[in-house]
Amino acid sequence: MPVSTIDQKASSVDPYRRLSASQVIAYRSCPRYWYYGWERRLKTPLPPQIIRGNAAEACICRVMRDSPSLHLAEDEDAMSTPLNEDGAPEWDDPSNWPGPRIEPVEKALRPSDMDSLRIWAHARARVHFQRCWDEACDDWAANPNRKGTVEDADPDQCLSMVLRGIDLHLQEVEECLNSEEADVDAWRSGKSRPAWPAPDGFPRDWSSPSHAAYDVGSHMHVVEAWEIARPWFVDPDAASFTQTSTHPDGWFQGEYDLVYRWDGTTRIIDIKASVGRGDRSHGYLDQLRMYGWLWWATHERKETATGLAIWYLGAGDPKDVVMPAVEEMESMDRDLFELYSKIRGNNPSIEECPAEPAPLRRFKDGGVPDGKPVESDSRARCNRCDYAGFCEGSSQEPNLIHMETIQRFGHTWDITPLQAIRTRFSAIGDVSRLTGPDLNEDETVDVRFTMVDGWDRATVRPHRMGGPKSVTRSIKEGSRVRVDNAMPSLWKGQLNLDLDSLSSISPAEEGDEAPIVDIETRVSVVGRVWSIDAYPDGDSVSRWAITLVDASGSASAVAFKQFIPTAAASISRGDVIGVLNGEVGEWAGRPQIKMGPGTRVVVIENEA
Numbered sequence: 055m056p057v058s059t060i061d062q063k064a065s066s067v068d069p070y071r072r073l074s075a076s077q078v079i080a081y082r083s084c085p086r087y088w089y090y091g092w093e094r095r096l097k098t099p100l101p102p103q104i105i106r107g108n109a110a111e112a113c114i115c116r117v118m119r120d121s122p123s124l125h126l127a128e129d130e131d132a133m134s135t136p137l138n139e140d141g142a143p144e145w146d147d148p149s150n151w152p153g154p155r156i157e158p159v160e161k162a163l164r165p166s167d168m169d170s171l172r173i174w175a176h177a178r179a180r181v182h183f184q185r186c187w188d189e190a191c192d193d194w195a196a197n198p199n200r201k202g203t204v205e206d207a208d209p210d211q212c213l214s215m216v217l218r219g220i221d222l223h224l225q226e227v228e229e230c231l232n233s234e235e236a237d238v239d240a241w242r243s244g245k246s247r248p249a250w251p252a253p254d255g256f257p258r259d260w261s262s263p264s265h266a267a268y269d270v271g272s273h274m275h276v277v278e279a280w281e282i283a284r285p286w287f288v289d290p291d292a293a294s295f296t297q298t299s300t301h302p303d304g305w306f307q308g309e310y311d312l313v314y315r316w317d318g319t320t321r322i323i324d325i326k327a328s329v330g331r332g333d334r335s336h337g338y339l340d341q342l343r344m345y346g347w348l349w350w351a352t353h354e355r356k357e358t359a360t361g362l363a364i365w366y367l368g369a370g371d372p373k374d375v376v377m378p379a380v381e382e383m384e385s386m387d388r389d390l391f392e393l394y395s396k397i398r399g400n401n402p403s404i405e406e407c408p409a410e411p412a413p414l415r416r417f418k419d420g421g422v423p424d425g426k427p428v429e430s431d432s433r434a435r436c437n438r439c440d441y442a443g444f445c446e447g448s449s450q451e452p453n454l455i456h457m458e459t460i461q462r463f464g465h466t467w468d469i470t471p472l473q474a475i476r477t478r479f480s481a482i483g484d485v486s487r488l489t490g491p492d493l494n495e496d497e498t499v500d501v502r503f504t505m506v507d508g509w510d511r512a513t514v515r516p517h518r519m520g521g522p523k524s525v526t527r528s529i530k531e532g533s534r535v536r537v538d539n540a541m542p543s544l545w546k547g548q549l550n551l552d553l554d555s556l557s558s559i560s561p562a563e564e565g566d567e568a569p570i571v572d573i574e575t576r577v578s579v580v581g582r583v584w585s586i587d588a589y590p591d592g593d594s595v596s597r598w599a600i601t602l603v604d605a606s607g608s609a610s611a612v613a614f615k616q617f618i619p620t621a622a623a624s625i626s627r628g629d630v631i632g633v634l635n636g637e638v639g640e641w642a643g644r645p646q647i648k649m650g651p652g653t654r655v656v657v658i659e660n661e662a
């Protein structure tokens with residue numbers, strides 16, 4: 055099965071913290087690089103070249119989904135896959151699929167040989183290309199983290215890559231046509247449709263003879279070969295991450311591009327809209343080997359893929375990758391799980407992710423190893439690393455912000471280093487107006503009360519993403535308790551203490567001190583804008599979110615709706631800004647400054 059899911063409710067693995075091939079490759083290239091990218095979540099800029107890859111893959115898949123016995127070369131796109139509420143193909147509902155409603159093309163008008171099939175397929179690519187290009191441009195332009203201009207992406211180059219991909223697919227079609235491996239009569243009867251069909255406009259349960267079928271007993275026709283050879287691929291209409299394969303234990307996830315299986319074997323292909331030159335080609339070999347391992351792991355460790363290959367659309371022939379042997383996959387099982395446990399099952403510290411880059415590998419076009427395998431400078435990787443401006447492993451002069459105070463609005467603001475932002479506090483007080491504690495199904499405890507400490511008050515409550523698990527059984531009205539690791543927030547002058555799984559409530563000991571009044575909810579920071587993570591689009595996004603870095607570390611800052619500062623429109627990557635009198639918070643384990651009433655945002659240095 056090219057798609058495999060698990061019962062998430064039965065899994066203890068957080069689906070957002072699974073290991074992926076790209077993380078493994080990043081960690082092996084340099085543990086510190088992984089740390090900045092995934093643990094600190096310092097997103098690297100999105101270059102316009104991303105448009106080329108997305109448009110090329112979408113266009114190739116749309117052509118593969120078409121059929122020469124359903125579409126004339128110049129027909130408009132008539133395929134639209136019905137999707138369920140998660141955005142995945144609605145395989146099991148036979149209504150709304152376009153294929154059964156399309157009148158087949160007269161046999162005399164269908165391609166009759168490989169040359170005319172190639173002309174048809176290239177024409178279909180031209181029909182689909184503009185839409186795929188425009189959608190990829192729009193997606194990129196909507197990403198606030200983009201860098202460069204759309205003019206830096208070349209549609210002609212992309213179209214020639216699409217045609218190259220189609221020609222590589224046609225090689226498979228021709229092999230299928232000339233092969234004895236495919237059981238064409240079984241296919242003609244409609245009885246050999248797999249459980250995970252290739253996207254072709256028809257529902258999963260479709261056993262009628264194909265629209266492309268010729269007479270039983272006759273030699274395979276070229277349009278039949280197109281249908282039979284069609285690989286599984288990610289449906290171009292499906293939402294992101296709905297077509298992935300997840301390890302049975304839930305800790306690894308990947309998504310194949312193409313899976314050919316017409317000859318009874320399984321060959322996994324990854325499409326790259328590049329020439330395959332340079333260090334990335336080394337990581338791609340690892341990626342394909344991991345996909346081979348994932349196929350084996352998701353098929354009860356009984357079925358192995360028979361081939362792995364990379365299609366570099368800017369170069370020549372497919373680059374074959376050696377499939378790992380079973381013993382190698384058994385050790386990959388152990389090594390990858392160990393890595394998962396270290397970097398995703400836990401939160402490693404910066405010291406556990408050393409600034410030790412692997413040598414930069416050299417590959418020629420097409421992913422061909424260079425005669426000189428690695429750069430002689432052992433730290434060559436740092437020279438073009440996005441984090442070189444502040445990473446201790448780089449020889450670059452650090453360009454980091456360190457301010458203790460700032461003068462603005464006739465006032466001196468004390469500046470807190472980002473890494474010193476305190477997001478969690480302890481407090482001691484008497485319990486009043488207690489509700490609960492009640493144990494929830496997920497083993498968190500629903501408990502709410504007002505904590506009273508002299509004249510000071512705080513509302514203690516479960517965090518909206520999940521409450522505490524450690525709550526003393528002796529809590530009752532009037533008892534004196536200690537709350538640890540609580541996240542404070544202010545709402546209409548009222549202090550709230552939110553409790554999550556890292557928080558606890560225990561009986562206060564004699565002499566314990568943690569006054570409510572010492573909890574500091576406001577903070578002022580100065581940092582360089584590392585990335586713009588969200589920008590309001592008047593539709594689904596109503597927040598402005600950025601990541602800041604300073605000499606001490608990083609933090610995110612966020613503003614919703616009316617609190618989005620007017621300066622937001624003019625702030626871009628690289629600017630140095632101050633967020634004054636923000637509210638301390640925490641989001642997904644990292645410090646977050648929330649902009650609310652009374653927060654001021656000032657631009658200190660404009661990158662442009």
Ligand code: SF4
Pocket residue numbers: 084085086087409410411435436437439440441442445446447448
């Ligand atoms: S600058 Fe060098 S050591 Fe630092 S993260 Fe980048 S590659 Fe790794």
